[in-house]
Amino acid sequence: MRPWNFSAGPSALPLEVLQHAAAEMTDWHGSGMSVMEMSHRGKQFTQIYEEALADLRELLQVPEEFDVLFMQGGASAQNAIVPLNLIGRRDARKADYVLAGIWSNKSHKEAQRYGDIAVAASSGAQADVDGRTQAPWTWFPKPADWSVRADASYLHICSNETIGGVEFPDWPDMKSLGAPEVPLVVDVSSHFLSRSIDFSKVGMVYAGAQKNAGPAGVTMVIVRKELIGHALPICPSAFDYANVSAAGSMFNTPPTYAMYMAGLVFKWLKKQGGIASMEAANIAKARALYDYLDGSSFYVSTVHPSYRSRMNVPFFLKDESLNAAFLEGADAADLRQLRGHKSVGGMRASIYNALPLEAVQALISYMQDFERRHG
Ligand SMILES: *Cc1c(COP(=O)(O)O)cnc(C)c1O
Numbered sequence: 001m002r003p004w005n006f007s008a009g010p011s012a013l014p015l016e017v018l019q020h021a022a023a024e025m026t027d028w029h030g031s032g033m034s035v036m037e038m039s040h041r042g043k044q045f046t047q048i049y050e051e052a053l054a055d056l057r058e059l060l061q062v063p064e065e066f067d068v069l070f071m072q073g074g075a076s077a078q079n080a081i082v083p084l085n086l087i088g089r090r091d092a093r094k095a096d097y098v099l100a101g102i103w104s105n106k107s108h109k110e111a112q113r114y115g116d117i118a119v120a121a122s123s124g125a126q127a128d129v130d131g132r133t134q135a136p137w138t139w140f141p142k143p144a145d146w147s148v149r150a151d152a153s154y155l156h157i158c159s160n161e162t163i164g165g166v167e168f169p170d171w172p173d174m175k176s177l178g179a180p181e182v183p184l185v186v187d188v189s190s191h192f193l194s195r196s197i198d199f200s201k202v203g204m205v206y207a208g209a210q211k212n213a214g215p216a217g218v219t220m221v222i223v224r225k226e227l228i229g230h231a232l233p234i235c236p237s238a239f240d241y242a243n244v245s246a247a248g249s250m251f252n253t254p255p256t257y258a259m260y261m262a263g264l265v266f267k268w269l270k271k272q273g274g275i276a277s278m279e280a281a282n283i284a285k286a287r288a289l290y291d292y293l294d295g296s297s298f299y300v301s302t303v304h305p306s307y308r309s310r311m312n313v314p315f316f317l318k319d320e321s322l323n324a325a326f327l328e329g330a331d332a333a334d335l336r337q338l339r340g341h342k343s344v345g346g347m348r349a350s351i352y353n354a355l356p357l358e359a360v361q362a363l364i365s366y367m368q369d370f371e372r373r374h375g
Contacts, residue, residue, distance in 0.1 A: 003334035004359040008162055008312060008341070009190065010210040012354040017264045035260045040253050048256075049249070052263030059266060059275055062222055063199050069221040069241060070249040070259055075103070075189045075208040077239070078219060079110035082185055082206070084235035086227060087115040087153045094152040096120040096182070100168065101137050101161030102343060103187060111156070114232065120155060121146040123166070129304050137164045139304040143172035148179040154203060155182050160191035160309055162211065163341040165348065167191060167309035171201045183227060191311045192220065193269060194353055195279045203227050212311070212352045214262030217255040269353070278353050285351050285360045286310040292364045298371040316346035322374055323347075333366045 005012040028035050031044050038045045053068055062068060073081065087093050093115035097108040099122040111117045121141035129139045148155050155174070160167045169191075174182050183203020192207035204223040210216035223241060231240040238244070243251045272278055290308055293301040293315055300316045301308065317326055326347065330338050340346040351360055 001334075003336045004355065004362055005336045006349045006351065006355070006359075006363070007337035008211070008348060008350040009208075010216050011212070011350055011352050013214070013261070013265065014268045014354045017261070017268050020264055021261060036257045038256065040250055040256050045256055045260075048260050048263055049254075052259055052266055055263065055266035055270060056220070059193065059269055060197055060222070061199075065225055066199060066222050067225050067228065067241075067245045069223065069244045070254050071219045071221055071239070071244060072217065072255055073239070074210075074216070074219055075187055075206060076106070076110075078187070078206045078221070079107045080113070081235075081239045081241075082107075082154070082156065082204075083111045083114035083117075084239060085231045085241045086183075086185065086204075087111075088232045089153045089227065089230040090151060090181075092116065092149075092151045092153070094118065094149055096146075096148050096152045096155045098122070098141060098146060098155070098157045099124055100140050100158060101164040101166055102341075103161055103163070103189070104156070104158040107156055107158065107187060115153075118149065118152075120148050130306065132304060134304050135302060137161070138166065138302050138307075140166055140168040140307045143177060146172075146177060148174075148177050148182055150179050150181065152179070152182045154185045155179070156185045156187070158187040158189075160188065160311055162190035162309075162312050162350075163314075163344060163348075165303050165309040165312045165314040166307045167311070168307060169195060171198065173201055183224065190350075191309070193265075193275065193278065194282050194311055196275050209258060209262050211350075212354075214265050215258050217258035218262055220262075281357065282310045282351070282353070285355070285357050286313070288357065288360050288364065289313050289349065289351065292367065296367075296371065298375045299367065311352055312348060312350045314340055314344055314346060314348045316340075319374075320346070322370075325374070326370055329370055330363075330366060333362070335363055335366055338363075 087095050096118050098120050123139050123141050124136045186205045188205045189207040190211040192212050206221045209218045228241045238252050293299050338347050340348040
C-alpha cells in the first residue's frame with residue numbers, strides 16, 4: 001500500500017486515476033501516441049477536452065450563463081489576470097478585497113498594480129468572535145461587517161485559506177450587501193470540487209488544479225459570460241478571458257496533459273457519486289479529525305469552530321519540542337507531508353477528496369499512540 005499523503009499541494013491524487021494514466025501513458029486509446037504527444041487541435045485531444053469540460057460542468061452544475069476556461073499560471077497568475085480582465089468593467093477601476101489569510105493577502109497585493117484597491121474587511125487582528133478570542137487569521141469576517149464600494153468592479157474573497165485552514169462557504173448575496181452591481185470573485189483553489197457551489201451568488205470562481213482536481217499546470221476559471229470582454233489594453237492576449245473563451249481554451253497551447261489528468265479526476269468523482277457524495281465523505285473526515293482534536297489536551301486546533309476548513313486542518317502539539325519526533329514517527333507510520341506551513345508552524349493535515357476516511361483514521365490512531373507515548 002502507498003503511504004497516506006497529507007500534502008497541501010500538489011497533493012494526493014486517486015490511485016485509480018494514476019494507474020489509469022499509467023496504463024495509457026504510451027498509447028492513448030489505440031492512437032499510438034501519449035496524450036503529451038498529441039496536437040491540442042487534433043480529434044483525440046479535442047475529445048479529451050470536451051469530455052473534461054462536460055464532466056466538470058455536470059459535476060458542479062455550472063449554469064449556461066457561465067464560461068469554463070482552462071488556463072495556465074496557477075491561482076497566482078489569476079491574482080493579476082482577474083484585475084486585468086475585470087477592473088476595467090466600470091470607470092472607477094475599483095476593486096475590494098476581503099483578507100482572511102496568506103492567499104487573499106497575496107491577491108490583494110497583486111491587484112494594487114492595476115487600480116484603486118481597498119480592503120473590504122480583514123481578519124488580521126485578534127478579535128472576539130461569537131464569544132471566543134481569536135488570533136489573527138484564525139477566523140473569517142462576517143459579511144455584515146464587509147464594506148463594499150457600490151461602484152467597485154468586483155469583490156474578491158478566498159473561500160478556503162489553505163495555509164491557515166480557514167474556510168468560508170456561506171457566500172453572501174451581493175444584493176444583501178447593498179452592492180448588487182458588484183460581482184463576487186472567489187479563489188476556491190483548495191476546496192474546489194469538495195462541495196457544491198451556489199453560482200447564483202458569484203460572478204466568477206477560479207482554482208489551480210493541484211490541490212483537489214489534478215496535477216499542477218492547469219487553472220480552472222468559471223466566469224459569467226457578461227463579465228468577459230472588458231480587459232485592460234495592457235492585459236496579455238493569452239490571459240484575456242475574451243480570447244481564451246472565443247478559442248475554447250485553445251488561444252495558445254493549453255496544458256494538455258494536466259487537462260487530461262484533471263479530466264480523469266472528474267470521471268473518478270462521477271464514479272464516486274459526484275460532488276454530493278464527495279461532500280458527505282469530506283464532512284465525515286473533517287468531523288473525525290476535529291472531534292479528536294477537541295477531545296485531546298495534547299493537541300490544539302486554533303481556528304474558530306465556525307470557520308474550520310474541511311480540507312486543510314492545521315493543528316499544534318501543546319509541547320512544540322515534540323514536533324520533530326512527531327513528524328519522524330508519522331513518516332515511519334507511512335503518514336507523509338504533515339509539517340505545517342512555515343508561517344504558521346505546527347502540523348497541517350490536508351484531507352482532500354483523494355484521501356479516504358481510512359487515511360484520517362490512520363492519522364488519528366497515530367496521534368493517539370504518540371500521545372500515549374509522550375503525553
Ligand atoms: C495554492 C493556492 C494558490 C496558489 O496557487 P499557485 O498554483 O501556486 O499559483 C492560491 N490560492 C489558494 C487558495 C491556494 O491554495
